[in-house]
Amino acid sequence: MNNTFGRSAALTIFGESHGVSIGAVLDGLPAGEAIDWDAVRTEIARRAPGRNAMSTARSEADAFEVQSGFFNGYTTGTPLCAVIRNGDHRSKDYDQLRHIMRPGHADYSGKIRYGGYNDFRGGGHFSGRLTAPLVFAGAVASQILKRRGVAVGAHILQIGSVRDASFHPLGEDEALFESLKQETLPVLDKTKQSEMEGEIMAAKGDLDSVGGVIECMITGLPAGLGNPFFDSVESALSHMMFSVPAVKGIEFGDGFALASMRGSGANDAFYYDGAAVRTKTNRNGGINGGITNGMPVLFRVAVKPTPSISRLQETIDTDTQENCTLEIKGRHDPCIVQRAVPVVEAAASWAILDVWLSTEKRM
Amino acid sequence: MNNTFGRSAALTIFGESHGVSIGAVLDGLPAGEAIDWDAVRTEIARRAPGRNAMSTARSEADAFEVQSGFFNGYTTGTPLCAVIRNGDHRSKDYDQLRHIMRPGHADYSGKIRYGGYNDFRGGGHFSGRLTAPLVFAGAVASQILKRRGVAVGAHILQIGSVRDASFHPLGEDEALFESLKQETLPVLDKTKQSEMEGEIMAAKGDLDSVGGVIECMITGLPAGLGNPFFDSVESALSHMMFSVPAVKGIEFGDGFALASMRGSGANDAFYYDGAAVRTKTNRNGGINGGITNGMPVLFRVAVKPTPSISRLQETIDTDTQENCTLEIKGRHDPCIVQRAVPVVEAAASWAILDVWLSTEKRM
């Protein structure tokens, strides 16, 4: 079940960039959940390209149509399918993708995987466009989570060499998360916005692209979600995150910085805050032994620079079986980090919904 | 199926540190595979504690007994179960674990998860001891992979502030992997061994512990393994790695360093090396779009300092529901990074075996 994620909240994604439609089937949603579709549309719009000079000028019509699983204003408990029609594409633009392998893309690995039968137009099933149904699913999940007091927020921690401040590991207010969602370049230190924009525009000017880091926090989770083997909360979140195109690293809490710490500095001391158990620090990112401890879950993902660049690149032609050069035509995102922020939030929301539903079994 | 990993090669782990036994069921192994049990024993011995001053002086009898699935020198294709008996433990040593929550451990999160019914002695099911059956499974998997030309190697990239050289991303010789397996502190730059040992002994002297980073490489994989959604090779490996206690981060290829790169620097140019397709660099860690591209798979995991330290720590007593202090008695590993190396290799071997068997379906 390659294209299905989740044991209890099972998300199936289908579609190709230039096919008839892309979409998702959301199975295992609790019945009786009201969904604010406008809020879902807002999330999808955050991901959409073409909003400003920093992203591609292609216009994508990401209007979704719910096919099933929603009745009289509530989820039915049966599968909710949503379809997003693809617009008309001039597929000839992509003809060379059949045999000229774009470096950094899945053209070659995908061609081998599917014996050359996969739809190569616009990256096909590998296209970043497939994150639209993911955002749809996450936006639905986040409304269900919100009703249980869970909030998910994210910001750009880094673009190129510019680094934002970090979330306070002991927690941030939901209002901050909401305000971040309004920003094109959501950062904590607003002085970094223009610097980041500078990095992006400089890369664009060089016909190049630039990567970054996204930091994500989930607040309001109860302690006791997840499992030691093999379905830790980190396992669930990382499994999901590495389905987001361009993500190449993930760390929880202090992550790689823990490598140079001492145990006395890395351990998060517990204390009673009234009847509530809390930790004084949160270097473990709210997770001990794969299970939430009630503190905010905190993680960061590394996003590589988008591989689609206009510069001349060396590569191979699988038709002639010879080396060749490639100039990728058309307009491309010089940076996808800002568009990946709602994707990371959505992906985290779905993964956490599944962890919750899979853990909280009671007879 | 919390305690089962894998769609095709399904690994189930059971046991608690101070229970009768720990063990594993390996389901979905190809039939007809010869297994060198001495080689498996060697791998398990690499993980075992008590080999020198750098690890705990507890002696663990990690002798496994194969119960099933092996007949006349070959795997049968039916489940292979192995059991590792636990020795006699003076369980009273661990009595305070029931109500005094060790910081950085799963004592609290596990207590909530299992309603206080989980076996708390020695960490129970959360104990690092549970990695012994994981090493068993991985050692079996690695022999099966080796027969197909796949080699898995790892070294300590970092302990505390000491950093080793890195694997050459375009590939290392299997002989290097083998020689690394002989080392207590497997590093590429041998001058770092004494420095790392110094870090560890210094932490020990301070009644403290220290973390590190492990770098792992898998060579010889064919292109075309894995999937875009949701079972990317990165998803499979990270899902597995975050089941290894103390792992808090993972990155593939250049990982987090990609965040500050340009696309022109991050893209790996393809070229024909005779009939073979290779890349000139390997900043994507051998994986494009979640699928192997034929280059070595390269990743690094962050290992936090072991939370068991002898220093006085602040924490809570869930019996009295009051804050308290804790001194963890007994001998503890000042560093588990070196013992985690064979665990990471084993975990990678099993995950890759499953990816391979799950991808290579032919009718």
Added chain:
Amino acid sequence: MNNTFGRSAALTIFGESHGVSIGAVLDGLPAGEAIDWDAVRTEIARRAPGRNAMSTARSEADAFEVQSGFFNGYTTGTPLCAVIRNGDHRSKDYDQLRHIMRPGHADYSGKIRYGGYNDFRGGGHFSGRLTAPLVFAGAVASQILKRRGVAVGAHILQIGSVRDASFHPLGEDEALFESLKQETLPVLDKTKQSEMEGEIMAAKGDLDSVGGVIECMITGLPAGLGNPFFDSVESALSHMMFSVPAVKGIEFGDGFALASMRGSGANDAFYYDGAAVRTKTNRNGGINGGITNGMPVLFRVAVKPTPSISRLQETIDTDTQENCTLEIKGRHDPCIVQRAVPVVEAAASWAILDVWLSTEKRM
């Protein structure tokens, strides 16, 4: 993953009878399979109602639209989604379904299952209409199987008290299967057609309905598919068949008749037919120990009379919480057995495709 069937060939079904659309996502199909869509349409038409006096006069537009996973005439290997739009329904006809529970239907059990939020119009997700995407999936699977020499055929063994002859357990010709597909009432003994039609029309005349038995055979399967625990071929087929509405029993080979046999009569003697291994009888339905033995797989399913009848019935009103009577308005199938034949064939095709892909793992 309630609405997903299959480990390797994973079928997800969505939709409600009166929602926007119903459909299916077919994940794990081999890449590079040509699909004859006209042949799929033919299968779907076999299931459709309104073909004659024996089935409901409602007209259903079962035109499917493939959304993804098919490119340049071949399956891509990525998920193939098909959507079947629902026509306009006068939903008021179904208003009483919200609170008057139809006996024999899932109105009550479904209401409890989904807390009353499920779409009750026309049975919603429980509607027999959901078998249309199942037929779609099976028709695709059967073309893939046919290319490997596998044929699936079925006939009506019984309707009411009229019983057809049985398939010869040692195998039937594929041509017979094809000719059966042309029939409205597919039977081996053509003299039974009018008798069966008589049973159906008599039930209709009585404002009642009638059940039956369908016999299905799968020829051309290699020996060695399936597993002893827990994924036997019988397990896979029965799991699937009990998803087909109205199926209440299944038996393999001689099935329940084996209960009164002696072992000497029930055992199928092996013999060499040249180099081929065959059995002299096939009382085990081509399956030993859960695994195919190379002989035809043979099974029968019991189909209960359709619960929608026009007669006055006793039941409950969940609004008033009182007993009441019910007259189901509209036109209903007096017998769905003939319409279930292509559904059983399709369901068997998908289940067998999954068994094959799940078994035939090779490295």
Added chain:
Amino acid sequence: MNNTFGRSAALTIFGESHGVSIGAVLDGLPAGEAIDWDAVRTEIARRAPGRNAMSTARSEADAFEVQSGFFNGYTTGTPLCAVIRNGDHRSKDYDQLRHIMRPGHADYSGKIRYGGYNDFRGGGHFSGRLTAPLVFAGAVASQILKRRGVAVGAHILQIGSVRDASFHPLGEDEALFESLKQETLPVLDKTKQSEMEGEIMAAKGDLDSVGGVIECMITGLPAGLGNPFFDSVESALSHMMFSVPAVKGIEFGDGFALASMRGSGANDAFYYDGAAVRTKTNRNGGINGGITNGMPVLFRVAVKPTPSISRLQETIDTDTQENCTLEIKGRHDPCIVQRAVPVVEAAASWAILDVWLSTEKRM
């Protein structure tokens, strides 16, 4: 995951008849469940052979040892593994099984499935002995279910040509279930015991065997468990039952008899019994649309005559690739139906526990 059953309560079985041990891993059990191990032993003893002249005189030591998952008198919530050691076997008795294929057994299909590497001694992984860990798991599950008011009972409905009375479909008292468990030949009409014994002894006298039917009832289940697609209660139970060796058919409620009924006779009328919803008949076996309706779940399984008979049989020798004859030496069960009764009860208990845990997700 061939050898694992269940989404939430995941049962993994391992072992071969003549290997070191057989056993089971029970994952996903609720934490905090007291288990009466003597009651589990009683269930396992019911399955054991050698209790009287009607079953094989082989003595089997079915003493289980719990390895994990149980602490201080309660389930821990982590995997519970139990191992049953195999006794010493004179494996030479079974030498011919390597190349002389026993009719009706899995010798041939298993040999093909596993490329000849499977353990053939005593049937290996296909042995009926593998039902001992299944009974273990079911006995644990039944105690958990009992605490929620669920009772599981079974009796022999038929052996050869002798047929017992049926359970009352509207429900039986738990006391009846308990008294049936005390019987060697559990039947409702005690006059049938000697007739059934006569059938068995006659078969034995003829060096032959005889089959039968087992009827099983589950009372006390709440309405609303299960799913329409694809995890109906019938799907779950049948999937499990066809893992029990020798089972070749299953029917729910009136099953195959529904084929000759009218809808007016097959529909179960709902009524209010005070506040409780009940049905006046139970021809659907307590399941509508794949979901429990609150009435007893009722099903019957067909058990074929044990294929091990002492008579001379025709078969093949895979070494010489010639036809041959076979006389199976040793003592064999002339009837396994009575020994299968506790297996069916146990298998039903586990399957229902999983359905319950998989359905009852709440956030």
